[in-house]
Amino acid sequence: MGVSTSSPEKGMSVVTVDFPPVNALPVRGWFALADAVRAAGRDPGVRCVVLAAEGRGFNAGVDIKEIQAQGQGALVGANRGCFEAFAAVYECEVPVVAAVQGFCLGGGIGLVGNADVIVASEDAAFGLPELDRGALGAATHLARLVPQHLMRALYYTARRATAAELHAHGSVWRVVPREELRAAALETAREIAAKDRELIRLAKAALNGIDPVDVRRSYRFEQGFTFEAGLSGAGDRVRDTFGKEGASRE
Known part of the structure; x- marks a missing residue:
């Protein structure tokens, strides 16, 4: 359990x-992912x-139970952790391919919205249940996926x-x-x-440089x-009210 890194082939790294x-x-998970x-x-x-991710879904966002149990400290930690993880994906020196299965919610949108390429399974679903979870955020990244x-x-x-649907909008590369x-x-x-090692890194820096939206500043707002x-x-x-009336963690 946690975040692991493997190298299945030369030139490729898989963060799971x-x-x-x-x-x-949890808070520590977001920082571990960023690192x-x-x-x-x-x-x-x-x-x-x-x-990539193991299990039923790619990402269900922050651990709400941790926030409710630990209060404002955990909320601040989750905010900072998400900010660091999203920024790490966006600023990664090489392209990032997100492999998305099942649900991709909340913080998951922040991750894939900052990725360079998205490959998804047929059962993948993307959304921001923030208003139902007592939070706001990641509209910055959802806006990179849909009109x-x-x-x-x-x-x-x-x-x-x-x-x-996202494939039809052009934001998901393959389903x-x-x-x-x-x-x-x-x-x-x-x-x-x-591709050439130096050129692919220059290409990533160039594409980030012409982005019309400063995703770090926008998400921080x-x-x-x-x-x-x-x-x-x-x-x-x-x-x-989370978890009551049959609500699930996803």
């Missing part, structure tokens, strides 16, 4: 997240990083979009059967890793409203 039962990451992605990107022998008005509708309703997901992600990474919701009591009021 495994926090049962639904990959709702692993940054380390992989700094490795001069790596030309592409694959971000503006669809982003707003998904955000306000907390509904999910399927992998096929494959679940059992073929890892192989498809590695195939894409292999194609990227075949959103986080201020999450903290405001916590101070006002609105966040706790909503989170206190």
Whole structure:
């Protein structure tokens, strides 16, 4: 359990997240993920990083139970951890391919929204249930996956979009059967890793440099409203209902 790194082929590094039962990451998990992605990107022998997960779903966001049990300290920790993990993916010195299965929610959107390429299984679903979890944030990253008005509708309703829908919008590169997901992600990474080591890193820096939105600043702005919701009591009021009436951690 935790975050692990493997090197299945030359030039490729796979960072895998495994926090049962639904990959709702605790504070330490977000920082561990950030460290692993940054380390992989700094490795001069790596030309592409694959971000993957074990279990039913790719990511269910932050561990709400940890926040409710530990209070504001855990909320601040989760905010900082998410900020570091999202930034690590975006700023990774080489392209990052996200391999997404099952649910990709909350913080998961932050990860894939900052990735360079997304490969998803047919059962993958993407969404921001933030308003149902007493938080705000990651609209910055959802806006990188869908058009503006669809982003707003998904955000306000907390509904999910399927992998096929995101593929139609051009944000998901490939949609494959679940059992073929890892192989498809590695195939894409292999194609990227075949490029010149120096040029692929320059290409990543160049594309980040022409991005129309400063994702770090934009997401940090959103986080201020999450903290405001916590101070006002609105966040706790909503989170206190989490898990009741049949709600699940995903």
